[in-house]
Amino acid sequence: KAGVTQTPRYLIKTRGQQVTLSCSPISGHRSVSWYQQTPGQGLQFLFEYFSETQRNKGNFPGRFSGRQFSNSRSEMNVSTLELGDSALYLCASSLELDKYGYTFGSGTRLTV
Amino acid sequence: AQSVTQLDSQVPVFEEAPVELRCNYSSSVSVYLFWYVQYPNQGLQLLLKYLSGSTLVKGINGFEAEFNKSQTSFHLRKPSVHISDTAEYFCAVRARNKFYFGSGTKLNVKP
Numbered sequence A: 001k002a003g004v005t006q007t008p009r010y011l012i013k014t015r016g017q018q019v020t021l022s023c024s025p026i027s028g029h030r031s032v033s034w035y036q037q038t039p040g041q042g043l044q045f046l047f048e049y050f051s052e053t054q055r056n057k058g059n060f061p062g063r064f065s066g067r068q069f070s071n072s073r074s075e076m077n078v079s080t081l082e083l084g085d086s087a088l089y090l091c092a093s094s095l096e097l098d099k100y101g102y103t104f105g106s107g108t109r110l111t112v
Numbered sequence B: 001a002q003s004v005t006q007l008d009s010q011v012p013v014f015e016e017a018p019v020e021l022r023c024n025y026s027s028s029v030s031v032y033l034f035w036y037v038q039y040p041n042q043g044l045q046l047l048l049k050y051l052s053g054s055t056l057v058k059g060i061n062g063f064e065a066e067f068n069k070s071q072t073s074f075h076l077r078k079p080s081v082h083i084s085d086t087a088e089y090f091c092a093v094r095a096r097n098k099f100y101f102g103s104g105t106k107l108n109v110k111p
Helices: none
Strands: A005-007 A010-012 A019-024 A031-038 A042-050 A053-057 A064-068 A074-078 A087-094 A108-111 B003-005 B010-014 B019-021 B024-026 B032-038 B044-050 B056-058 B064-068 B073-078 B087-095 B098-101 B105-110
Touching: A005 A087, A019 A087, A019 A108, A031 A074, A031 B098, A042 A064, A042 B098, A053 A064, A074 A087, B003 B087, B003 B098, B010 B019, B019 B105, B024 B073, B032 B064, B032 B073, B044 B056, B044 B064, B044 B073, B073 B087
Parallel strands: A010 A108, B010 B105
Antiparallel strands: A005 A019, A019 A074, A031 A042, A031 A087, A042 A053, A064 A074, A087 A108, B003 B024, B019 B073, B032 B044, B032 B087, B056 B064, B064 B073, B087 B098, B087 B105
């Protein structure tokens, strides 16, 4: 069974640009969540989607947004990129919300 | 507010020695507890989880963890480590539908 697929693996962007990251969850998983990982701040929760609805949101500015499609695939968008947005962005999927363990993708490394 | 503390940022250990990676959390609500491992340039892999029931949880690769509610701890242990266990380990708490991660512990297994 295929794991969580994130594309692209690497991205280089310029400050002020916008970027869209993609995440395909494990087949049958309906929950997708996004995390930002940086050396200074560690792993921080961005948001979580379930059945195309955002269920939870972390403490990130509105430049960070996401959505989930009917096939559970999810995209994350960052507008007006800042240097501090450079990070590894991880996506995770789960069967349902809450208590089930999440399976993570390998991440997208964004360099601004 | 919820928080997860991993006191040890780095743990060096010799191959075949036992290891314990410490994790403490604070939460005013019921939580689910997880340990993840991250190899270089990879995502996180679930090692084990505590949802309810027995406080001793066994995971993959010979790891286990014990949930101690009174001490709000969820320490990860392995009786004999291998070189291949060298990685970064993250403790995580799920509370109020959000995940909170510790800052990670780098386990360095030496031959």
